[in-house]
Amino acid sequence: METAFRKIDIDKYDEEVLRDEDLYDADPRDPGQVLEEARQRQAAVRSSLAKNDTAGALAVILDNAPYGPNVDEAKQITLSTLLTILNSTKATEITSVIKALTPDAQDTLMKYIYKGMAMPGWGDISGSVLLGWHEKLTEVAGVGSIVRAITDRRIV
Amino acid sequence: MPPEVFTLAQIPITAHAFSANRKELAASLNSNDVRLYTRNGSEWTPTETLSEHDKLITSIDWAPRSNRIVTASQDRNAYVWTETPDPESGKLIWKPTLVLLRINRAATHVRWSPLENKFAVASGARAIAVCSFDEESNWWVAKHIKKPIRSTVLSVDWHPNNVLLAAGSADMKARVFSGYIKEVDERPAPSVWGSKLPFNTVCGEFSSPAGGWVHAVGFSPSGDILAFASHDSSITVVYPSGPAIFTIRLPSLPLVALSWISEESIVAAGHDCKPLVYAGSEQGWQEVGTLDDASSSKASEGPRSGFGGSGGVGRLKTGAFATFRDADTRGQSTLGGASSVSSDTKLNTIHQNTITSVRPYEEHGGYVTKVSTTGVDGTLVIWDTNEVSTLTGKMGGVRI
Numbered sequence: 001m002e003t004a005f006r007k008i009d010i011d012k013y014d015e016e017v018l019r020d021e022d023l024y025d026a027d028p029r030d031p032g033q034v035l036e037e038a039r040q041r042q043a044a045v046r047s048s049l050a051k052n053d054t055a056g057a058l059a060v061i062l063d064n065a066p067y068g069p070n071v072d073e074a075k076q077i078t079l080s081t082l083l084t085i086l087n088s089t090k091a092t093e094i095t096s097v098i099k100a101l102t103p104d105a106q107d108t109l110m111k112y113i114y115k116g117m118a119m120p121g122w123g124d125i126s127g128s129v130l131l132g133w134h135e136k137l138t139e140v141a142g143v144g145s146i147v148r149a150i151t152d153r154r155i156v
Numbered sequence: 157m158p159p160e161v162f163t164l165a166q167i168p169i170t171a172h173a174f175s176a177n178r179k180e181l182a183a184s185l186n187s188n189d190v191r192l193y194t195r196n197g198s199e200w201t202p203t204e205t206l207s208e209h210d211k212l213i214t215s216i217d218w219a220p221r222s223n224r225i226v227t228a229s230q231d232r233n234a235y236v237w238t239e240t241p242d243p244e245s246g247k248l249i250w251k252p253t254l255v256l257l258r259i260n261r262a263a264t265h266v267r268w269s270p271l272e273n274k275f276a277v278a279s280g281a282r283a284i285a286v287c288s289f290d291e292e293s294n295w296w297v298a299k300h301i302k303k304p305i306r307s308t309v310l311s312v313d314w315h316p317n318n319v320l321l322a323a324g325s326a327d328m329k330a331r332v333f334s335g336y337i338k339e340v341d342e343r344p345a346p347s348v349w350g351s352k353l354p355f356n357t358v359c360g361e362f363s364s365p366a367g368g369w370v371h372a373v374g375f376s377p378s379g380d381i382l383a384f385a386s387h388d389s390s391i392t393v394v395y396p397s398g399p400a401i402f403t404i405r406l407p408s409l410p411l412v413a414l415s416w417i418s419e420e421s422i423v424a425a426g427h428d429c430k431p432l433v434y435a436g437s438e439q440g441w442q443e444v445g446t447l448d449d450a451s452s453s454k455a456s457e458g459p460r461s462g463f464g465g466s467g468g469v470g471r472l473k474t475g476a477f478a479t480f481r482d483a484d485t486r487g488q489s490t491l492g493g494a495s496s497v498s499s500d501t502k503l504n505t506i507h508q509n510t511i512t513s514v515r516p517y518e519e520h521g522g523y524v525t526k527v528s529t530t531g532v533d534g535t536l537v538i539w540d541t542n543e544v545s546t547l548t549g550k551m552g553g554v555r556i
Contacts, residue, residue, distance in 0.1 A: 016282070022306050023328055024367050103405050107366060142407025144389035151388045152367040153328070 024153045031070045038066060038074035042081045054089050055100040061085065062105040067154040075156060082112050083125045086133055094136045106141045110149040111156045113137065159447065160538040161506055162200055169530040170213060172513055176220035183530065184213040190227055208235050208252045215265045219272040225250070226275050228263035234277050234287070236296060255296040257285045265311045271318045273340050278309035284323055286335040301333050301356050311372050315379040319344040319353060322382055324370030330384040332360035348380050348397040365390050365403045371412040371426070376419050377522060383422055385411035391424055391434060393441050402441040404434065413514040417524035417541045423447065425511035425529055429503055433544045448505050449545040509533035
């Protein structure tokens with residue numbers, strides 16, 4: 001039986017097709033700039049962590065996080081930087097660190113926690129760390145934050 | 157006054173609407189039929205069934221002055237029902253008139269305009285059909301608002317001037333359109349939304365804060381403020397004249413329906429099964445509490461826990477979560493008994509499932525004193541909007 005027709009991209013022929021990009025406002029920055037900013041943030045986080053300022057480091061990395069297409073490298077840098085912060089935070093400090101974040105940053109953090117959990121082998125991080133952060137973050141920001149992380153098309 | 161609770165069915169109520177005198181109720185019980193009820197003291201008795209649609213009815217609206225019912229359905233049709241005497245028996249019966257909507261997807265929501273000479277039908281065809289009556293051909297005709305809608309329209313609401321129309325859509329935006337129809341409308345006075353308003357003018361477009369599709373939209377009583385609730389667990393209030401936009405991020409599950417009760421307050425409800433009250437002004441908006449006072453309803457039915465046990469924040473720890481955790485860490489597979497976890501699956505709220513519709517029920521001096529809600533649990537509840545209890549107070553009560 002002829003099955004090649006199944007591989008035809010029929011959306012190409014639909015003038016009214018709804019694309020992912022139609023569902024959110026694109027990042028105004030160009031990909032090169034986003035990557036540059038991600039690298040700068042990585043450096044800023046390192047110096048914050050050296051000063052033991054976890055809350056500050058988190059706020060830096062979660063502000064203006066890269067999203068959308070064509071910024072995969074910046075996303076990767078941001079994620080690994082963020083996971084470093086999560087890993088190096090003491091369990092007893094997590095709640096106070098989360099409370100210091102803005103609601104926006106809390107939602108972004110939730111997105112990254114889910115992204116981390118979605119990665120094969122969970123990145124380089126042990127499961128209990130992400131789950132611990134998830135639990136504490138849900139206590140502070142509520143299940144609404146999970147709903148926002150799942151609904152938002154601005155995928156980090 | 158405590159809320160009045162009526163269990164109409166054990167199946168979801170997809171839509172409900174009251175007659176002007178609030179003695180009759182039209183409801184759709186997740187089916188192709190509309191059922192009419194008459195109030196008998198503290199009961200609603202089924203009287204008639206309106207059958208004409210051949211797919212699920214999604215929305216019902218009852219025009220208070222002209223006493224006409226309009227229904228929208230997934231069969232892509234709308235019917236206007238008028239009560240007319242039967243030529244043979246002389247008995248009053250509800251007679252349907254088909255509306256030519258010309259849409260190729262389900263109709264999702266319908267609302268009469270304030271003057272009752274038009275109604276708007278939202279649909280999955282990325283369009284809103286604005287319908288008016290054509291005297292010459294004795295027929296309801298539709299005009300489409302299409303641009304720039306990118307996805308299913310989930311809700312519509314009319315501005316008091318009978319021309320402007322708010323729409324919430326699955327393309328994550330709430331918009332304000334002009335639904336001006338030359339043949340039936342007088343030119344509207346300029347408002348905060350604009351002065352030149354030919355049909356399909358986009359007077360405002362607002363994105364949901366974190367990319368959630370917009371479930372519900374509503375104009376304030378004056379029409380100068382717009383509120384919308386979206387699936388990113390947020391409610392947004394827009395002052396176009398400011399312009400000022402206030403967003404409240406909920407710690408709990410998304411709201412799917414809302415109703416203004418005054419120029420400064422809104423009742424909204426959804427997946428958390430309890431109506432919440434928001435209040436504010438051009439200076440800012442905040443949640444003030446809920447109409448579902450758990451502590452008083454608890455007194456009569458004993459302590460309850462479960463999913464709704466402790467409001468939004470931190471509630472993962474209660475109910476089902478605790479059950480699974482105990483099963484995992486302590487090997488406790490049975491519920492109740494010595495365990496601190498209650499086996500009760502009853503929610504701590506009056507509605508036992510998602511509330512899908514909130515409508516004004518009684519007004520007093522421009523202030524809505526009562527609202528009605530229906531939901532997936534088949535229950536109709538009429539709430540007194542003055543009975544607001546704060547959530548923090550309620551949580552305190554739960555801990556004791």
